[in-house]
Amino acid sequence: MEEFTTVFLMALLVAGALGVLYVRNLFVATMLLGAVSFLMALIFIILDAVDVAFTEAAVGAGISTVLFLGTLSLVGADEKKSRPKTVLPLLVSLIVGGTLVYATFEMPVVGSADNPVQTSNLTTRFIEQSPKEIGVPNMVTSVLASYRGYDTFGEVTVIFTAGIAVLLILRQLRRRRDEQTEGSSSAENTETGVESGPSPSIHDLVPHVVSKLLIPFVLLFGLYVQFHGDFGPGGGFQAGVIFAAGIILYSLVFGLEYAQKLIPLWAVELLLAVGVLLYGGVGVATMLYGGNFLDYNWLSADPVAGQHLGILLVELGVGITVTAAMLAIFYGFANRNEFRENSGE
Amino acid sequence: MFFDHYSYWIVIILFVIGLYTVMSRSNLIKKMIGLSLFQISVFLFYITMGKIEGGTAPILVDAPDTVYSNPLPHVLILTAIVVGVATTALGLSLVVRIKETYDTIDEDEIRDMEDVK
Numbered sequence: 326m327e328e329f330t331t332v333f334l335m336a337l338l339v340a341g342a343l344g345v346l347y348v349r350n351l352f353v354a355t356m357l358l359g360a361v362s363f364l365m366a367l368i369f370i371i372l373d374a375v376d377v378a379f380t381e382a383a384v385g386a387g388i389s390t391v392l393f394l395g396t397l398s399l400v401g402a403d404e405k406k407s408r409p410k411t412v413l414p415l416l417v418s419l420i421v422g423g424t425l426v427y428a429t430f431e432m433p434v435v436g437s438a439d440n441p442v443q444t445s446n447l448t449t450r451f452i453e454q455s456p457k458e459i460g461v462p463n464m465v466t467s468v469l470a471s472y473r474g475y476d477t478f479g480e481v482t483v484i485f486t487a488g489i490a491v492l493l494i495l496r497q498l499r500r501r502r503d504e505q506t507e508g509s510s511s512a513e514n515t516e517t518g519v520e521s522g523p524s525p526s527i528h529d530l531v532p533h534v535v536s537k538l539l540i541p542f543v544l545l546f547g548l549y550v551q552f553h554g555d556f557g558p559g560g561g562f563q564a565g566v567i568f569a570a571g572i573i574l575y576s577l578v579f580g581l582e583y584a585q586k587l588i589p590l591w592a593v594e595l596l597l598a599v600g601v602l603l604y605g606g607v608g609v610a611t612m613l614y615g616g617n618f619l620d621y622n623w624l625s626a627d628p629v630a631g632q633h634l635g636i637l638l639v640e641l642g643v644g645i646t647v648t649a650a651m652l653a654i655f656y657g658f659a660n661r662n663e664f665r666e667n668s669g670e
Numbered sequence: 671m672f673f674d675h676y677s678y679w680i681v682i683i684l685f686v687i688g689l690y691t692v693m694s695r696s697n698l699i700k701k702m703i704g705l706s707l708f709q710i711s712v713f714l715f716y717i718t719m720g721k722i723e724g725g726t727a728p729i730l731v732d733a734p735d736t737v738y739s740n741p742l743p744h745v746l747i748l749t750a751i752v753v754g755v756a757t758t759a760l761g762l763s764l765v766v767r768i769k770e771t772y773d774t775i776d777e778d779e780i781r782d783m784e785d786v787k
Contacts, residue, residue, distance in 0.1 A: 342688075393699070421685075426682055558727070
C-alpha cells in the first residue's frame with residue numbers, strides 16, 4: 326500500500342513538473358509549482374521526514390507561491406513565444422539524465438540498512454547518543470541547533486542577508502524618484518494612499534470573515550511549533566514561516582497598510598537583526614562561561630539543562646529572523662506594487 | 671530491480687525537467703520556476719538517502735529496538751528549503767528590476783536591446 330502511494334504521488338509529481346514546463350501562462354505555472362511542492366511534502370512524510378515535510382508545505386506551497394504571484398503582478402503573466410531553441414538544451418538534458426540514471430545502478434537500494442548513509446559513525450552517534458547528550462526527543466532539532474549549530478548560524482545569516490538584499494534592491498528606485506520631485510509628490514502619494522484607503526470591498530466578505538477566524542489560530546500554531554519543536558516536528562524555521570504566513574494572509578485580505586500598521590517596516594528590519602544577534606549572542610555567552618562557541622553545556626550547571634536552554638534561545642533567534650526575513654521580502658514586493666500604482670505606471 | 675531505484679529515477683526526471691526549463695525558456699520567471707524544480711529534486715534525493723526500510727521519523731519513542739530514519743539529511747534539507755526561498759526571492763526581485771529597466775523579462779529581447787546599443 327505504501328509503495329503504491331509513493332508511486333502514485335511520484336507520478337503526479339512528474340506530471341506536475343511537465344505541466345510547469347509546458348504551460349504558457351505563468352500564473353498557471355506558479356500554481357502548478359505550488360501543487361508540486363505540496364505533493365513533495367506528502368512524499369517527505371512517507372519518507373519519515375516530518376520536519377522537512379512541514380517546512381516544504383509552509384515554504385514551497387505557501388510563501389514561495391505568494392512571492393511568485395507578487396512578482397507576476399509586477400511583471401505580467403504571459404510568456405512570449407520565443408525563438409525555438411529546444412534541440413541543444415534537450416540534448417544536454419538527456420545526456421545529463423542518462424549519465425545520472427547510469428550512476429544510480431551503483432547506488433545502494435533505497436531504504437536498505439547497509440547504505441553508507443545509515444552505517445556512518447555520525448548517524449549512529451546522532452541516533453544513539455543525542456537523547457542522552459542533548460535530552461531532546463526530536464533528533465532533528467538536536468542536530469540542527471546543537472551538533473550543527475554553527476552551520477545553522479550560517480544559514481540564518483544567509484536568510485538575513487537575502488532579506489536585506491531584497492529590501493535594498495526593491496526600495497532603491499523609489500528613493501531616487503522622491504528626491505527628483507523633491508518630496509512634493511511623495512507627500513501627495515501618502516495623501517492619496519490615505520484617501521483611496523484600505524476600505525474593504527464588499528466582494529471580499531467571505532475571505533474577510535474566514536481569515537479573521539483563522540489568523541489567531543495560525544499565529545497560535547506558529548508559537549506552538551516554535552516552542553514544541555524539541556518534542557515533536559517543528560522548530561524555528563517552520564514557526565517563522567508559519568508566523569509570517571499569518572501576517573501575510575492578513576495583509577493580502579485586509580490591505581498592506583493595515584499589516585504595516587501592525588508590524589511596520591522598521592520593526593521588521595530591527596527584528597531581522599535581533600534574531601541573528603540572539604543566535605550569535607548565545608554563542609558569545611557560552612564563550613564567556615568558558616566553553617567553545619555555541620557549546621551549550623556551559624550555560625547551566627547541568628549540561629543537559631544547558632543544552633535545553635541553548636536550543637530554546639537559538640531556535641527563538643532562528644524564528645525571529647525567519648519571520649522578519651519573510652515579511653521583509655513580502656513588504657519589498659508589495660510596496661513596489663503600491664508605489665507603481667500611485668505613480669501611475 | 672525496478673522498485674529498488676524508482677525514487678532515484680523520479681529525482682533524475684525532476685532534475686532533468688528543471689534543467690531543461692532553465693536552458694530552453696527565455697522568460698526569466700520561467701527560469702526561476704525551473705530552478706525551483708531543480709531545487710526540489712535535490713531535496714528529494716537527500717531525503718531518499720536518509721530513508722531506512724521499516725524505520726520511523728527520528729523522534730524518540732518509548733519502544734526498544736525502534737529503527738529511526740537518518741536525521742542528518744532532514745536537517746540539511748530543512749535549512750536548505752528556507753534558504754532556498756530567500757534566495758529565490760532575491761532572484762525575483764532582480765527580475766522586477768530588470769523588467770523596470772528593460773520593460774521586458776524575455777532574455778532574447780534583452781539581448782537584442784543590448785546589441786542595438
